[in-house]
Amino acid sequence: MQCRFCNTPLRYLFLSLGSAPLSNSYLSAEDLQKMEPYYPLDVYVCENCLLVQLEEFEKARDIFHAGYAYFSSFSDSWLKHSERYVDMMVERFRLNEKKFVVEIASNDGYLLQYFKKYNIPMLGIEPATNTAHAAREKGIPTEITFFDHAYALKMRDKGQQADLIIGNNVLAHNPNLNDFVRGLKAALKPDGLITMEFPHLARLMEENQFDTIYHEHFSYFSFLAVERVFREHGLVLFDVEELPTHGGSLRIYAANSDDRSKPLSSRVAELKAREIGEGYGRIDYYATFSEKVQKVKRNLLQTLIGLKNEGKRIVGYGAPAKGNTLLNYCGIRTDFLDYTVDRSPHKQNCFLPGSRIPIKHPDQIRQDKPDYVLILPWNIKEEIMSQMKDIREWGGRFIIPIPHVHII
Numbered sequence: 013m014q015c016r017f018c019n020t021p022l023r024y025l026f027l028s029l030g031s032a033p034l035s036n037s038y039l040s041a042e043d044l045q046k047m048e049p050y051y052p053l054d055v056y057v058c059e060n061c062l063l064v065q066l067e068e069f070e071k072a073r074d075i076f077h078a079g080y081a082y083f084s085s086f087s088d089s090w091l092k093h094s095e096r097y098v099d100m101m102v103e104r105f106r107l108n109e110k111k112f113v114v115e116i117a118s119n120d121g122y123l124l125q126y127f128k129k130y131n132i133p134m135l136g137i138e139p140a141t142n143t144a145h146a147a148r149e150k151g152i153p154t155e156i157t158f159f160d161h162a163y164a165l166k167m168r169d170k171g172q173q174a175d176l177i178i179g180n181n182v183l184a185h186n187p188n189l190n191d192f193v194r195g196l197k198a199a200l201k202p203d204g205l206i207t208m209e210f211p212h213l214a215r216l217m218e219e220n221q222f223d224t225i226y227h228e229h230f231s232y233f234s235f236l237a238v239e240r241v242f243r244e245h246g247l248v249l250f251d252v253e254e255l256p257t258h259g260g261s262l263r264i265y266a267a268n269s270d271d272r273s274k275p276l277s278s279r280v281a282e283l284k285a286r287e288i289g290e291g292y293g294r295i296d297y298y299a300t301f302s303e304k305v306q307k308v309k310r311n312l313l314q315t316l317i318g319l320k321n322e323g324k325r326i327v328g329y330g331a332p333a334k335g336n337t338l339l340n341y342c343g344i345r346t347d348f349l350d351y352t353v354d355r356s357p358h359k360q361n362c363f364l365p366g367s368r369i370p371i372k373h374p375d376q377i378r379q380d381k382p383d384y385v386l387i388l389p390w391n392i393k394e395e396i397m398s399q400m401k402d403i404r405e406w407g408g409r410f411i412i413p414i415p416h417v418h419i420i
Contacts, residue, residue, distance in 0.1 A: 022057075028052075044363060053226070062234065113178065115178040118137060120146035183238075184230060196245075354371050
């Protein structure tokens, strides 16, 4: 296996989470009688460029298919985050109806919908048919395709180069990283800009967020690593923000290397210096993570075993991809969780991959009144605890698994 960015042979194992099915491959009742494919969930770090990465076992085109179950609009906090982003970008970069905005992996239109009030021309690019159709129903022009360098050249030839290219939680989903970033440059106007958001490797390591690792996420970025990738393809990172989303993310701002219209923010040098000081520039630092992950697993199982031995009833909240990594790595099945619930009707009445835990409507919790609710999308725990605050009426409590197991 070679690094997907610099082609250096990968020799250093960052973390092994055993084997697991694809985290977004939710099962129907009929699927329960079939075999599930499992793939190694082994993560490596490149000794040359320090990119943390997984091997590609399934092609992205087979992962983001017509039955893809993740719809962004079912998270209220994510919608608010997206609206704030649009308002900020319009003001900061003076976007208007003469500009052209493109979002890659635009999902169900969760973000582009907020550009409509500004009458800014837009285009969504989304490979999953079902989410793309949901965006079109909102009146958002959406191309159902994968974005790559070849497609970017078609955009350029059709006069569709963008003033702003947006990519939220898409950079990690591309196994052909170099081709993707080349495409960003080709699709960008000379004076345009790119923003990308993705989970920050520093937060993943420092807060034990190992459950954000799954087969659909091929790469995991420090700022040091992502800056090197973009620089290699003629793009400069002129600003960066640290965000609370997804447990801690980066929002990078990129422009063409010869674009002198965008001043370099002091936040770039500050973050690089901090990452270097914390050890992200040294290969040996990455060896410290595995034992922390194993400790979280032991503590979670110890907590659940203790509660079940007391006769307590435990259910889950949420059916996110990260939850499937957690459950499958820890070996948690219906012997611990009776079921989980999710607001998305696209997941209800299905079963989680691997663990085969049934997914029900959130009202099931109010009907059954369990003793404990394990919050699987812990990154939006405040939103969930607010939605489910009535469990306090029967003495119910929440279990938060990450960064360390605690009960609220």
